[in-house]
Amino acid sequence: MPRRTIWRRCEPGGVWRMLLPGVVLLGNGEPSAEQRVEAALLHGRDGSILTGVHALRRYGLRNLPLTDEVHVLVPAERATASTGFVHIERTRRLPSPLIRSGVPTAPIPRAVIDAARRTADPDLVVAMAAEAVQRRFCLPWALAEELDQQHRAETRALLPGLEPILGGAQSVAEADAWNLWKRSGLPEFQWNVKVFDSAGRFVAKPDGWCDEIAFAWEIDSLGYHSEGDHFRATLARNARYAAAGIVVLQTLPSRLRSEPDAVMTELHAAFRSARGRPRPDVHLR
Structure with a gap:
């Protein structure tokens, strides 16, 4: 389709909507959460993996912060930038994804720690980790291992808050x-x-x-x-x-x-x- 046709249909009052560079919603309403996730993975291109809050929501966790940001992991060598509602994280430690409702999704320990790194409220961080452990989505040692492997200053800062969960607390x-x-x-x-x-x-x-x-x-x-x-x-x-x-x-x-x-x-x-x-x-x- 000619580029000018796409732009015309995405203009204010048009029938389409430009969600991200090169990603068009074939409608002019607000995108749903699922459409945002799909658009973010299209922006990240092949091999990208959903992580963070939206990944945890696909597993059924409930104690999650409200956010429109979609956190996507991509290979370290990929020159893809964050834009709009998408946070792109380039990493050399790309996990093996699990397919949740057709979407490549990071394992729960990785998704919990990635979500925690981008959550300002320490109580929400504890609540996320506690729910993951209490509902047996993962064991405390798996969260500890993920914390240890990330080797980030911001991740190390999470340790005092998560230490009770690693010690057996579940709320x-x-x-x-x-x-x-x-x-x-x-x-x-x-x-x-x-x-x-x-x-x-x-x-x-x-x-x-x-x-x-x-x-x-x-x-x-x-x-x-x-x-x-x-x-x-x-x-x-x-x-x-x-x-x-x-x-x-x-x-x-x-x-x-x-x-x-x-x-x-x-x-x-x-x-x-x-x-x-x-x-x-x-x-x-």
């Missing part, structure tokens, strides 16, 4: 608890491990657990744990803790930030209480 609230424990001077805690009683019956999966003295720390949100089936499940869990002789401290997530010193005092007091009685016969599996 922003648990990350706050992990950071508070880190400052507490208390012995080692484990996170999201399964505890069983002497007969091998499941007791609970506490957010935080000190195996040395069989002490559990639960970060229980008021909205989630106070209604309907969640409330009954929480009461049943607490009954199993009591029957097994486990000391448990329950903390509202909001207090980890609004009253950290008070929570720290409670944590130490509960720890001393647990340490002052014989350790019950419970174990991890």
Whole structure:
């Protein structure tokens, strides 16, 4: 088609729309998210791979920042520049893509770290990584390995924020608890491990657990744990803790930030209480 015909149809009020250099939308409305992704990959040319937030959305993750930017990986030698809504990243470490809905997509650990590097809100960074781990899209060591391989100053800056997730926390609230424990001077805690009683019956999966003295720390949100089936499940869990002789401290997530010193005092007091009685016969599996 003659170039002048394309330009005429893409003029204001025309029937087409120029999305990116050389990429035309055969319509004059706003492009959908899928059309933006397709246009970005066309701009990146053969071998380009979707990563970042839009890649994670294709896997079904929900705790994602709102962004129109489409992050695309291309081979290092390719002279393709970022433009419009497309962020082009040239890399010598191009991952083997997975095809998601017909689109070559970076593996989740790479997509999480790439998205984190371009997200300013540290809570959103933690939420993305936590969801990926909690929903078993990837394991913490895979995120740690990706961080290690990138060797970027901006990636190294992510490590303090992601350290709780790498240590076993599975939410922003648990990350706050992990950071508070880190400052507490208390012995080692484990996170999201399964505890069983002497007969091998499941007791609970506490957010935080000190195996040395069989002490559990639960970060229980008021909205989630106070209604309907969640409330009954929480009461049943607490009954199993009591029957097994486990000391448990329950903390509202909001207090980890609004009253950290008070929570720290409670944590130490509960720890001393647990340490002052014989350790019950419970174990991890």
